[in-house]
Amino acid sequence: MSELTTVPKAIGGPSNWLDERLGGGNFLKRNMRKIFPDHWSFLLGEIALYSFIILLLTGTFLTFWFQPSMEHVIYNGSYAPLQGVGMSAAYASSLEISFDVRGGLLIRQMHHWAALLFVAGMMAHMLRVFFTGAYRKPREINWIIGILLLTLALAEGLTGYSLPDDLLSGAGLRITEGVAISLPLVGTYITFFLFGGEYPGTDIIARFYSLHILLIPGILLALISAHMVLMWVQKHTQMAGKGRTNQNVVGAPFYPAFMAKAGAYFLFTLGVVAGLATFAQINPIWIYGPYTPADISAGSQPDWYMGFLEGSLRIMPAWEINMFGTAHAGTLPLSVIIPALVPLGIVMTGLALYPFLERWITGDNREHHIAERPRNNPHRTSIGMAGIAFYGVLWLLGANDEISAFFHINLNWTTYAGRVLVFAAPVLAYIITYRICLGLQRSDAEVLSHGVESGVIKRLPHGEFIEVHTPPADDIEAHMRGKQPVPMLPVAEDPSGIPPKGMRGPIGKLRARMSKAYGGEKIPLESGHGHEEDEHAAIGPGEDHTASR
Amino acid sequence: MTDNEHEIEQPDDRVPKRVIGTPPPGTSMLGEAEARDAGVTGGETPGITLQDEQKARRAEKLVALCFLITFLAGIAFLVSYVVFQVGDPDATGTSNLALGSSLTVAVLAMAVGIVVWVRQIMPKYALVQERHEMVSGEDAREVVADTFVEGANESGFVKGKMMRRTLLLAAAPLGLIPLILLRDLDNTKMKATNFNKLLRHTVWGEKTEDGRPLRLVVEGTGQPIRAADFNSPGGILSIVPEGYEHDMNVLAKATLILIKFRPEELKSGVNKNWTHDGIVAYSKICTHVGCPAALYEQTTHHILCPCHQSTFDAADGAKVIFGPAARPLPQLPITVDNEGYLVAAGDFPVPVGPSYWERGDAEAEARAKGGQA
Numbered sequence: 052m053s054e055l056t057t058v059p060k061a062i063g064g065p066s067n068w069l070d071e072r073l074g075g076g077n078f079l080k081r082n083m084r085k086i087f088p089d090h091w092s093f094l095l096g097e098i099a100l101y102s103f104i105i106l107l108l109t110g111t112f113l114t115f116w117f118q119p120s121m122e123h124v125i126y127n128g129s130y131a132p133l134q135g136v137g138m139s140a141a142y143a144s145s146l147e148i149s150f151d152v153r154g155g156l157l158i159r160q161m162h163h164w165a166a167l168l169f170v171a172g173m174m175a176h177m178l179r180v181f182f183t184g185a186y187r188k189p190r191e192i193n194w195i196i197g198i199l200l201l202t203l204a205l206a207e208g209l210t211g212y213s214l215p216d217d218l219l220s221g222a223g224l225r226i227t228e229g230v231a232i233s234l235p236l237v238g239t240y241i242t243f244f245l246f247g248g249e250y251p252g253t254d255i256i257a258r259f260y261s262l263h264i265l266l267i268p269g270i271l272l273a274l275i276s277a278h279m280v281l282m283w284v285q286k287h288t289q290m291a292g293k294g295r296t297n298q299n300v301v302g303a304p305f306y307p308a309f310m311a312k313a314g315a316y317f318l319f320t321l322g323v324v325a326g327l328a329t330f331a332q333i334n335p336i337w338i339y340g341p342y343t344p345a346d347i348s349a350g351s352q353p354d355w356y357m358g359f360l361e362g363s364l365r366i367m368p369a370w371e372i373n374m375f376g377t378a379h380a381g382t383l384p385l386s387v388i389i390p391a392l393v394p395l396g397i398v399m400t401g402l403a404l405y406p407f408l409e410r411w412i413t414g415d416n417r418e419h420h421i422a423e424r425p426r427n428n429p430h431r432t433s434i435g436m437a438g439i440a441f442y443g444v445l446w447l448l449g450a451n452d453e454i455s456a457f458f459h460i461n462l463n464w465t466t467y468a469g470r471v472l473v474f475a476a477p478v479l480a481y482i483i484t485y486r487i488c489l490g491l492q493r494s495d496a497e498v499l500s501h502g503v504e505s506g507v508i509k510r511l512p513h514g515e516f517i518e519v520h521t522p523p524a525d526d527i528e529a530h531m532r533g534k535q536p537v538p539m540l541p542v543a544e545d546p547s548g549i550p551p552k553g554m555r556g557p558i559g560k561l562r563a564r565m566s567k568a569y570g571g572e573k574i575p576l577e578s579g580h581g582h583e584e585d586e587h588a589a590i591g592p593g594e595d596h597t598a599s600r
Numbered sequence: 601m602t603d604n605e606h607e608i609e610q611p612d613d614r615v616p617k618r619v620i621g622t623p624p625p626g627t628s629m630l631g632e633a634e635a636r637d638a639g640v641t642g643g644e645t646p647g648i649t650l651q652d653e654q655k656a657r658r659a660e661k662l663v664a665l666c667f668l669i670t671f672l673a674g675i676a677f678l679v680s681y682v683v684f685q686v687g688d689p690d691a692t693g694t695s696n697l698a699l700g701s702s703l704t705v706a707v708l709a710m711a712v713g714i715v716v717w718v719r720q721i722m723p724k725y726a727l728v729q730e731r732h733e734m735v736s737g738e739d740a741r742e743v744v745a746d747t748f749v750e751g752a753n754e755s756g757f758v759k760g761k762m763m764r765r766t767l768l769l770a771a772a773p774l775g776l777i778p779l780i781l782l783r784d785l786d787n788t789k790m791k792a793t794n795f796n797k798l799l800r801h802t803v804w805g806e807k808t809e810d811g812r813p814l815r816l817v818v819e820g821t822g823q824p825i826r827a828a829d830f831n832s833p834g835g836i837l838s839i840v841p842e843g844y845e846h847d848m849n850v851l852a853k854a855t856l857i858l859i860k861f862r863p864e865e866l867k868s869g870v871n872k873n874w875t876h877d878g879i880v881a882y883s884k885i886c887t888h889v890g891c892p893a894a895l896y897e898q899t900t901h902h903i904l905c906p907c908h909q910s911t912f913d914a915a916d917g918a919k920v921i922f923g924p925a926a927r928p929l930p931q932l933p934i935t936v937d938n939e940g941y942l943v944a945a946g947d948f949p950v951p952v953g954p955s956y957w958e959r960g961d962a963e964a965e966a967r968a969k970g971g972q973a
Contacts, residue, residue, distance in 0.1 A: 084727070129687040129688060229889025286731055308725055315718065319708065337689075347892045371927065376960070384926065386888065463922055
């Protein structure tokens with residue numbers, strides 16, 4: 052095949068037509084070869100993005116048959132065990148999608164799997180951004196958009212999960228109502244407005260439907276677009292490495308390489324979702340039966356992303372306060388309010404504020420385009436791991452009945468253990484992670500100043516055996532040398548012992564203390580135990596010429 | 601020490617041969633980056649490393665094979681759609697398997713093809729682009745600031761104090777409109793402050809059309825229960841009110857569990873006046889967040905809610921013995937009618953289900969009124 056010398060007419064013609072009307076040429080000139088840095092962890096967000104596209108496509112397909120109605124109907128579809136059973140039109144149409152539409156079950160299962168993957172991808176992506184400090188200036192806005200996206204995704208999941216109106220999803224809806232009605236002052240109003248009256252009423256499916264297919268996805272779409280545009284404008288962060296600085300970006304151009312890779316990655320995501328929908332059954336609603344508030348099946352579990360809320364509800368002690376005794380007001384069901392709001396509030400608010408708190412503590416106002424290695428900011432990494440431990444304990448406890456049944460542990464003891472672990476695990480995680488980070492920093496420092504173990508044992512003239520070390524490859528070294536000390540406020544006291552301005556009040560003092568602990572260089576790269584000239588001299592050009600390169 | 605010498609001179613047939621010495625660069629853990637191995641440097645553009653022609657030609661065949669698989673799997677999908685019909689679970693399962701696996705194969709094969717294409721045919725890129733600070737230039741900011749001030753003054757918004765204030769005033773009700781429009785989201789047509797009063801009652805306090813108290817009927821079958829027939833201790837039934845068997849709103853509050861005890865098993869927590877011959881009726885709706893507390897352990901008399909594991913002692917007024925629920929399951933007063941069927945002797949003394957702000961200490965209130973909660 053000969054190569055192209057000019058743009059083919061079939062492409063040039065329409066392009067010209069468009070350019071004369073839109074002037075897109077200027078944009079393309081600048082952006083066709085936009086550089087995207089490469090690292091496996093940069094692809095996590097893409098999983099979420101592609102899952103969202105799959106959700107839009109499969110969801111649209113489902114709306115063609117789904118009836119968002121709680122009207123009581125008698126089922127007469129293909130699924131024999133439920134024929135003649137009374138149920139809501141929503142449930143009947145979900146059965147119709149499953150058993151009377153070719154490919155309907157596949158698409159329904161793909162939709163559900165993609166939803167699980169969507170949230171999982173977002174969370175993994177968020178953790179990557181957090182642990183590499185990629186939320187730092189100038190990317191704080193995109194970080195906040197990301198938090199909003201995650202929150203909305205949870206709401207989107209909750210509303211979608213409730214739509215089929217089977218016995219399992221109904222249990223979720225009932226818990227949602229129980230939580231909403233527990234809110235002080237506004238609880239009953241919110242539930243009556245949401246459900247159109249007393250629970251369950253006949254409106255909630257239709258209302259959740261319009262939220263689920265129109266309002267929330269609309270906002271998600273807008274925010275995702277903004278997320279992408281900001282990423283595009285601000286350019287992606289990159290890992291430290293050879294030739295990479297805070298002022299450049301090194302990688303593959305959008306056209307043709309990144310574009311093709313992104314396309315392949317979408318197809319991989321789609322393939323995995325389709326494979327799961329084919330081989331791993333999810334939410335077999337026909338087994339659960341239609342919803343009735345009078346029944347429930349044991350072992351009812353929400354989708355995974357709601358598990359931490361379920362867990363926090365489960366381990367909460369039975370606290371309830373009647374502030375004004377028998378008066379018809381003032382009941383505070385703390386055993387519901389606290390677990391429903393506090394963990395979610397801590398996690399989401401903490402995440403949203405973190406970039407600003409960190410900036411306040413470190414006084415760092417520079418732009419950052421190099422993604423930090425988690426070990427190089429040990430306090431941040433430890434705080435993140437403490438958060439994961441907190442979330443993880445709650446999440447596990449959301450399935451404590453399954454844990455109890457599977458491992459034959461007393462159910463009540465899983466709860467007691469959870470009550471302790473939810474406080475102890477984050478502290479432990481913090482301490483352990485901090486030590487690991489410093490250990491990894493030491494190992495980096497050692498590799499740089501001391502070299503890599505070569506596997507070669509050498510005997511010295513006086514009989515001692517040593518292992519020969521070789522210098523690390525230069526790109527690995529460049530990656531390690533990308534380490535920057537965590538910035539710190541100028542907290543040093545002047546010679547007469549007076550702290551700098553702005554750090555004299557109680558808050559200032561706290562800020563200075565935190566800055567001193569959080570910032571600074573704990574293990575300088577050059578500190579790897581400086582070799583004492585004698586036995587380790589085998590590195591570099593020594594008397595052993597096989598060891599020197 | 602001399603063992604080393606010995607090992608070096610091991611016979612040649614032992615593979616892999618052990619060699620003592622520095623391994624060549626590239627074999628150690630951190631030895632050499634992999635990126636450097638492939639291809640010939642293009643030379644023309646720095647940062648673009650062209651692929652080896654021969655390798656690229658081989659890769660093209662692989663890519664073509666992948667795309668061919670996608671083509672075939674796509675055809676298989678279309679054929680499966682026509683061939684496999686849905687209906688009963690088995691047929692639907694077969695159809696799902698055929699459609700899903702062909703779709704999976706088609707999509708994955710294409711993905712693999714593109715990846716091979718990018719990695720083995722397209723050049724390796726390490727192109728560099730400059731970054732610029734996000735902040736706009738000083739002069740641009742000055743121009744914007746000047747323009748803003750100029751425009752603000754031109755518009756008359758600065759001078760026109762009255763206009764400014766009335767505009768703000770005008771915006772206030774406009775902002776409220778979307779909120780007020782949501783008021784009729786609830787369909788009860790009652791004052792919002794009365795919502796909570798609905799929560800205090802269930803249909804068990806009502807009478808049938810001919811003035812009888814409501815019978816307890818078995819959930820599912822709708823059969824009323826003769827007290828004399830429900831006579832094996834340890835038995836449990838899920839109960840709904842007569843005439844409301846399919847009313848979801850009623851079921852969400854009025855569903856009961858009915859348990860038969862031996863008289864000596866009942867403890868002080870149970871209001872014995874509200875039982876009949878050892879038969880006790882409790883609300884099935886958990887006082888935590890409203891799941892049906894549906895599990896019952898006969899030997900311990902424990903009622904367990906499967907949602908969050910609140911555990912109630914049925915023999916002792918369903919008081920909470922474990923879990924996040926803060927209050928016992930309310931007990932319903934029951935008796936028998938003149939035909940011997942179990943009926944409600946009145947409504948629950950306290951609201952059933954999850955707690956809410958306006959609930960107050962309904963148990964204390966009921967006790968003060970002389971009843972037992």
